[in-house]
Amino acid sequence: MIRTSLRRIDTSGVDQGPAGLDKYRKLFADPRLPDVLTWTAVWTVAVVALTMLISLALAQLFNQRFPGRRITRWALIAPWAASVLMTAIGFRWMLDQVAGVLNRLLLDLGLIDSAEAWTGDAAHAKPWLVAVAVFVSLPFTTYTLLAGLQTVPGEVYEAARVDGASRPQxxxxxxxxxLRPAFLVALVINLINVFNSFPIIWGMTQGGPNADTATTTVFMYMLRSYDVAESAALSVVNFAAVIVMVLVFLKVSGWKETDR
Known part of the structure; x- marks a missing residue:
């Protein structure tokens, strides 16, 4: 990717020689890039935060004994077992303006007067993209946190009750x-996965309209149709961003303390 980003490659794939840093200059001069970067940051933070919050609650629930616990645990695996692209396309059809079941349901209930194009513009599409991303991210994060909860010794809770600690305490x-080690693992992996996520956005909106719903990963794929080297330049920037993001997070979270 680094080598490709420094070359001049035409649309037919022919290498026409070195380009230096021209492709990076072209990339950062693209008027669409600031909005893509902003949406990428919002997308990543929103999906990861919601996923961790809901997963923490689900893990706590599944750590308790209740009727049907095994069935609900199996049900949670479904979004993980299914193809992410297939899930995204399924939601796209569910949200379709003409044949979508959501519009049909809302019309029958009298909640809307006319069918909405839920993925036709960025304002409607973005919340749905976040919701679908959370849906497919929940299984891994929940089971990681559940595994962490199950390693907590019961004797610790007994001692807390004897000392008079309340449930919130x-x-x-x-x-x-x-739970911190498991939480940290789930958070970092989820952060990387969401930042690099491609099938959900491509399957539902293909980054449109006009790259309004494209993250840097999707935008990189869109650029390859016009300039392979510029697409490679964004790939290098993406890789560097992930490394920096994870290193900063680990530094701030004090991850080394989990080894003590």
Whole structure:
């Protein structure tokens, strides 16, 4: 990717010689890039934050004994087991303005007067993209946190009850600190996966209209039709961004403390 980003390659794939940093200059001069970068940041933070919050609640629920727990655990695997692209296309058809089941349901209930183009513009599409991304991210994160919860010794909770700790105190001072290693693993992997996610946005909106719903990964794929080298330049920038993002996060979170 680095080598390709420094070459001049035409649309037929013929290498026409070195280009230096011209492709990077062209990339950063693209008027669409600021909006793409902003949406990428919003997309990543929103999906990861919602996923971690909901997964923490689900993991806590699945760590309890209740009727049907095994079935609900199996049901949670479904979004993980299915193809992400297939899931995205399924949601796209569900949200379709003409044949979508969501419009049909809302019309029958009298909640809307006319069918909406849920993926036809960025304002409507972005919340749905986030929702679908959270839906497919929940299984891995929930099971990672659940595994962490199940490693907490029961004796610790017994000691807390003997000492008179309330449930909120026990959760904040015992459960969350002991869950930190699993939480950190789930958060970092989810951060990388969401930042690099391609099938959901491409399957539902293809980054449109006019790259309004494209993240840097999707925008990189869109650029390859016009300039392979510029697309490669964005790929290099993406890779560097992931490395920096993870290193900064690990530094701020004090990840080395989890080894003590």
């Amino acid at each position: 026990t959760y904040l001072r015992i459960t969350l600190p002991l």
